[in-house]
Amino acid sequence: MSLLSKGSPRPAKSSKPRLYTARFDPYSAGIRFLLNKKGVDYDFVYINMQDKPEWLADINPAGQIPIMEIGDEIVCETIVIYDYLEDKFPQVKTQPTDPYLKAKDKIFIDHTKEYLTGKITSMVKNPTQENIEYVCSVLKSINKIMGERGTDFLGGTSPNFVDYYLWGWVELLSALKAAHELSFELDKDEYKHYWAWVMKMDKDQHINNDRETHKLNLKCRTAFFKSVINGSPDVNAGL
Amino acid sequence: MAKVIQLQKGDSKPSSTKDLKLYGMRFDPYSMALRLIMRRKGLDFDFYSIKMSDRPDFLQQLNPNGQIPVLEHGDTVVYETIIIYEYLEDTFTDKPLRSSDPATRAMDRIFLHEIYTNLPPVIRAMMEGIEAKRLLDQLLRVENRLQKQGSPYFGGNEPNYIDFMVWSWLELIPALKRAFTLTFELPRGSFSNTWAWIGRMDKEPVINAERKASRVNAEIRSRFFKSVADGSPDYMVGL
Numbered sequence: 131m132s133l134l135s136k137g138s139p140r141p142a143k144s145s146k147p148r149l150y151t152a153r154f155d156p157y158s159a160g161i162r163f164l165l166n167k168k169g170v171d172y173d174f175v176y177i178n179m180q181d182k183p184e185w186l187a188d189i190n191p192a193g194q195i196p197i198m199e200i201g202d203e204i205v206c207e208t209i210v211i212y213d214y215l216e217d218k219f220p221q222v223k224t225q226p227t228d229p230y231l232k233a234k235d236k237i238f239i240d241h242t243k244e245y246l247t248g249k250i251t252s253m254v255k256n257p258t259q260e261n262i263e264y265v266c267s268v269l270k271s272i273n274k275i276m277g278e279r280g281t282d283f284l285g286g287t288s289p290n291f292v293d294y295y296l297w298g299w300v301e302l303l304s305a306l307k308a309a310h311e312l313s314f315e316l317d318k319d320e321y322k323h324y325w326a327w328v329m330k331m332d333k334d335q336h337i338n339n340d341r342e343t344h345k346l347n348l349k350c351r352t353a354f355f356k357s358v359i360n361g362s363p364d365v366n367a368g369l
Numbered sequence: 370m371a372k373v374i375q376l377q378k379g380d381s382k383p384s385s386t387k388d389l390k391l392y393g394m395r396f397d398p399y400s401m402a403l404r405l406i407m408r409r410k411g412l413d414f415d416f417y418s419i420k421m422s423d424r425p426d427f428l429q430q431l432n433p434n435g436q437i438p439v440l441e442h443g444d445t446v447v448y449e450t451i452i453i454y455e456y457l458e459d460t461f462t463d464k465p466l467r468s469s470d471p472a473t474r475a476m477d478r479i480f481l482h483e484i485y486t487n488l489p490p491v492i493r494a495m496m497e498g499i500e501a502k503r504l505l506d507q508l509l510r511v512e513n514r515l516q517k518q519g520s521p522y523f524g525g526n527e528p529n530y531i532d533f534m535v536w537s538w539l540e541l542i543p544a545l546k547r548a549f550t551l552t553f554e555l556p557r558g559s560f561s562n563t564w565a566w567i568g569r570m571d572k573e574p575v576i577n578a579e580r581k582a583s584r585v586n587a588e589i590r591s592r593f594f595k596s597v598a599d600g601s602p603d604y605m606v607g608l
Contacts, residue, residue, distance in 0.1 A: 200472075203472040203475070205472070205475040205476075205479065206479060207478070207479055207482055210475050210478045210479050210482065211475075213474070213475065213478065214471055214472070214474070214475035214478075217471035217474060217475075218471045218472075229455075229456045229459035229460040230442075230445045230447070230456065230460075232455070232456070232459060233447045233452050233453075233455065233456040236449070236452045236455070237447075237448065237449055237452055240449055240452070
């Protein structure tokens with residue numbers, strides 16, 4: 131598996147859609163689940179985000195991943211990529227076709243981005259009681275929304291882009307708990323809808339294919355977080 | 370002469386015969402952009418200007434964040450500017466204001482994302498003085514993009530939603546200059562594409578219709594900004 135760092139040449143164009151990603155990056159993970167679900171045959175390269183290749187800034191001035199490259203088309207920003215893939219590969223739908231339901235999903239993602247992802251990120255280095263309580267309270271609102279929707283997944287009978295976006299983030303929580311030896315638990319009754327969703331997502335074939343492709347499990351995720359906490363991130367943890 | 374209706378604390382949600390209601394604020398660039406877009410799409414709507422310093426209680430029920438703009442379409446409530454725009458575009462498919470090509474659409478979204486992340490803070494900061502370099506750096510994004518496209522508008526030969534969303538922010542600059550006697554000139558030579566675009570947009574029928582309906586011009590806007598700086602925003606200035 132090639133890991134591209136500073137000094138690595140930019141890889142030659144692929145005949146397939148290509149994702150510039152990192153194994154442990156939650157934003158990319160959501161896109162990868164979605165590509166699997168859409169049945170897109172894609173290839174990927176790993177970017178070493180601790181030591182980025184120089185040309186990364188040429189393809190995305192913000193220097194961020196994920197980046198999707200299809201032929202001469204390069205698209206960055208997670209949400210923009212979701213929309214782009216939906217436009218580009220419309221056969222398997224991963225967003226509602228009803229404008230209102232789509233707007234609701236977009237607002238859900240906006241709120242997740244605003245209230246959840248930053249807090250989970252800061253838990254990596256600062257697992258303070260305050261941060262943990264905040265994350266739990268956001269998950270409680272999510273539990274409520276799931277209860278109101280009353281479906282197996284936020285997307286209905288099967289996961290859609292919102293489920294995959296959210297999963298990329300909440301999947302980190304158990305590894306963060308293990309890495310920091312935290313003892314908080316989300317109550318099975320209080321977070322009933324959330325737990326039911328977690329159980330189903332955990333069995334989703336597209337998520338499991340991704341785990342296989344990128345050799346991801348709780349153990350290597352935990353090892354990765356430990357390495358981040360120690361100040362020398364090991365992006366190859368568990369390989 | 371159209372009447373501007375302001376809603377404040379104590380006011381109940383207005384009853385309207387129209388299916389589309391936009392809650393915003395006369396001088397708010399986000400709701401301004403949506404008004405321009407709705408006009409351009411030929412939609413019939415009621416606009417309500419919210420007194421943001423003393424908001425009506427029902428606003429919180431429509432949008433838990435208490436922010437504007439909020440769109441009500443029949444029983445459907447949508448908020449967040451870009452999400453409202455996409456909802457309108459998905460629902461009212463006549464006169465589309467975005468590209469039908471997935472890649473162009475993605476590029477437009479990325480461009481707007483960059484502009485909306487970086488430009489508003491710089492323009493807001495003009496209330497405290499001018500940082501010409503910071504402002505020019507941001508306006509350079511506009512210039513470069515117009516130059517690269519080589520078309521009269523971001524939308525090609527006609528303005529699209531990007532044109533209106535960018536315009537509603539750039540239009541604030543002359544008013545801010547006037548309100549706080551700032552000396553800033555966008556260089557004619559190195560920003561020739563931007564200047565040409567400004568000239569075209571300034572003549573756009575929907576922009577002029579909106580100026581009339583909201584009774585907003587550079588002079589009135591500058592008085593509004595002054596009142597904001599004085600700590601008592603006068604949302605009805607010039608009426």
